[in-house]
Amino acid sequence: MQILILLIQIAILVAVVLLHVAYATYFERKIIGHMQVRMGPMLVGWHGLLQPIADGIKSFFKEDIIPDQADKSLFLAAPIICLAAMMVSLSVLPFAKGWALADINVGLLFIFAMSSLASYGIILAGWASNSKYTLLGGIRSMAQVISYEIAIGLSLVGVMMLSGTLNLSQIVEAQGNSFFGMFIISQPVAFFVFFIAMLAETNRVPFDLPEAETELVSGYITEYSGMRYAMFFMAEYIGMFVMASIGVVCFLGGWYGPFAVPLFPPIWFILKVYFIMFLFIWIRATLPRYRYDQLMAIGWKLLIPLSLGNIFITGLAMTLAQ
Amino acid sequence: MSRKISFNCPVQAGDEDRYRIQMGPQHPATHGVLRVDLDLDGEIIRKCNPHVGYLHRGFEKLAEHRTYVQNLVLTDRLDYMAAMANNVGYCEAVEKLLAIEVPQRSRYLRTMVCEMARLASHLLWLATHALDIGAMTVFLYCFREREELLEIFAELCGSRLTNTYTRLGGVRQDVTHSIMMKLEKFVDSFPSNLEEYETLIDTNRIWLKRTIDVGTVGADEAVGLCLTGASLRGSGVDYDIRKHFPYAAYDFMDFEVPLGETGDTYARYRCRIEEMLQSNSILRQCIERMPPGPIIGDDAPDLIMPNKPGRKVEVDVPAQQSLIKLVEDRETFMEGDVYVATEVPKGELGFYFVSDGNGTPYRMHIRSPSFLHISALKTMAKGSMLADLIAIIGTLDVVLGECDR
């Protein structure tokens, strides 16, 4: 019985998240469109509201082209690895008090592990397509993920020190109900580092080098089409969602808000997540793209020292406070 | 991965660890059908070999078989971003060869459309350059402005891109008040719109990092590479044909030539932005000083150009019978050769004509700036990174239609 309930919960979560992905693309297109004084999708449905569904149907029925020279099994597996890893990391997110599928003690570590696993999908996609641009995109992605994984991990060490746990729900509880309890107040540098590394981790502008369409055509997804392309797309948006959720959980006080909403407790959580996702889109509409070596330089020369310094100062402050 | 893959770039001995990429001819950042063969060491370009010719339409050969007026439409298709400027360049050259007088009003009109074309072209350059570097929003903001200019073109001559506006001896249509009102509105609002783009990219740290010290050419090197236009002026060489060989009404215009210093991508970017402001002020002067008078000279040749009798003209069979009747004998053509250069948005567009007294040019050579700029790519891209190559192609502002002719 418990398993059945869990399965239903999983099904609901997956359905909701997939719907979220569909409409996240819609909102991204609309918001970027209006920021660029155009309209975005307008034709399918009222103001293009059914556009994501149309896109989904289209990519589902599109021909799945496999390049002749590609490594078939890996080529087919790569998007699935990518999507599965991202989906799994959803399970530990606490949407509200007790609203987590698996409230495990190493939640934060689990998410990092999964997001690194997702980058395997990207690397394999780049390699298995057997195309020059995809390989370059895969290599870029690998280097980027490795260097920014360190930065993102180090930036959260301060949070772990303050809350004393890796369990996501307990991190939220440690911040408490008040505005000043949020770790963004006590850890601004860590949040800054986390935010930038988050952009890089999810391959968003200005760090979208693996799929820079003007240099590498589309990077690792150049050879993909149809549903497999859509899977990468979904993985990217779920990745954005997961990263934004970690940001909310670790820095913005999770599901706590100015007042509690009785029937639907995750409302604050979702609002905060969408605020961060709006930031993602907003930044995409504004900034140019970094170069590969500059990206590396920022990761290693700026973010990692900053987060190390932040850990040091946090530790010092905690020792002094005791 | 057991199957052997054959790439059509043979690998030389000692170069086995180089990564070879054929960038283009279908690539989003090569602005058309440029192909660049790259030897990469990691992401650093060791050898860069541009290939052109995918858009070669043989204009020089075609021009030898068509009359001077008919060749005018070919120039629309050279630099299709600024067809007006090409039309003016062609007409200035032919008028010098055939000694045709141009009335003052049409000189002003030519200056006006030239500068509008410059603005349209530079806006497109800024748009694509920014898009190449990743700033997508600038792209669409620039198109907003460019659209206004193209609408004015459409109202002025009935076509947005391939204008065929000038005529030997003048221009084709006069402006109206409504066109000038639109233009004035554009001129008034343009500097503030330009500031918007600058807010987005001009001091942006990412933009600076991507452009400063990228694709640097020194002044002497740039002259040696035959760069012209803003690509040359970014290196600090004061060479603008509008000042050196004034044509149309540039004599009467009051403008300055912006010069860079460093010769990198950022300097060229700044040069073009300043040029846009100068163009804007030229447009304002044109509006204010537009003289009255006829728009086409009295000795301008007719559309059906005179051919000397007895010369066979390649026309279709039914047309041939009546040809002799329509052909008038006119002794305006002289034998000789002339080279006239004009400053189009991309650089120096020159037409070299050899005339042997016929109604058609004996030889027409088009000195297109993009062609020379692409050959400079080889030198400029060496040692930079793959992403820089995109920025360099963008900053050279090449149009393949002009390059391949």
Add this chain to the structure above:
Amino acid sequence: MKIQYKPKRDLLETIIHLEILQGLALTLKKLFSKPITREYPGEMPPVYPGFRGQHALVRDPVSGTSKCIACLRCSQACPARCIRVKYHIDESNGSRIVDNYEIEALRCVYCGYCVEVCPVNAVTMTDIFEYSSTDRQSLHFDKERLLENWDHFTKSDSYERQSYVNPLWRPRGFPKSRLTASSRESVPKNRKIEKQFTGTKLGIKKNNKEAGGYNNLYPTHGEKNAH
């Protein structure tokens, strides 16, 4: 003139990412501005008089067929050589009778020379620009097809029946002496004619708000001589 660089950022501005915040502010401001999109199939772009669109052969209201006299000026002036006129000579009076008039729209460069040189205003370019096709044959216009184009064009709103003047027959400001014979006469007498724009009359901001528009775009040479 040396180019002007913007001043360098100081340390504080670097730390708070001032220029990036400015850019973000601009895009946020634009988020609430009115889009400039023209939703094309629903909303047509403006087509100005003199637009060089699809060709048409003018249907003569008297004879019901083309006015073409097969002088072949158009096929000579055509830079793309896409016009073919087939005709035979009527033995009785020596006049030419047009058998077929073909324009290959795929080769055409839309320069409008054929319209300009036509001495009887027989061929014209219409405002219609939506005529793409999936096969070549349907863009190879013959005489019947061109006459149909004319019928289609005259049904559209932009057409003025009284004179069917396409301004390319009579380019604005073109000297009268250089126009072909029938183009000189094709503008009706009651048409308002706009004064030539000159910069010395700097009244364009206030006085001519209502000027412009379709009716008064064609100054004639005679009008211009009044200056």
Add this chain to the structure above:
Amino acid sequence: MESTGIIPRLEVSYPDDVLHSYQYCGQDVVLTRKKHILDICSFIRDQCAMNHLMFLCAVDNSRRKEAIGKNEYERFEVVYQFYSMTTKHSIRIRAQVPDDDCSIESITSLWPGADCLERECFDLMGIHFSSHPDLRRILMPEDWKGHPLRKEYPLRGIGEWAGYETLKEKSLELRTFDYRSSQKGNE
């Protein structure tokens, strides 16, 4: 562009090479032999401060009335236009290249930018530039036959490009994947 005084200096320095000089439309033109063209160009660049190579092209004189019957004209000529950005003078050199020895020295050592211009001349007119580092076809396909800008080359070409047939075969072969033809197959 007034007279620059360069022509007399050229005539003094290279008396054997300068054939003829004239002015047309205010532009100075010098006809030279091709033998010492590199020296002449470096003289113009270094001694006369003409640093800008405006253009370089080749002309086929075979049907030119002016050229026929005058022995100072050869079949081809390579035209150089130089300009001095400092003194604002320009000069045009027309180096005569005979039909039987269709080659001339390259000036890429003086102007690296002349590289692609010379390649273009080679491609379209068939003039061989000796000591050019990388003389290949540039605008036409590598395996193209003939030089299109020569006067005897017909406007419509002398046949299809060599790779056309294989390309056509390939496209016909790939047509089976076409949406429409697969529809037709189903009917």
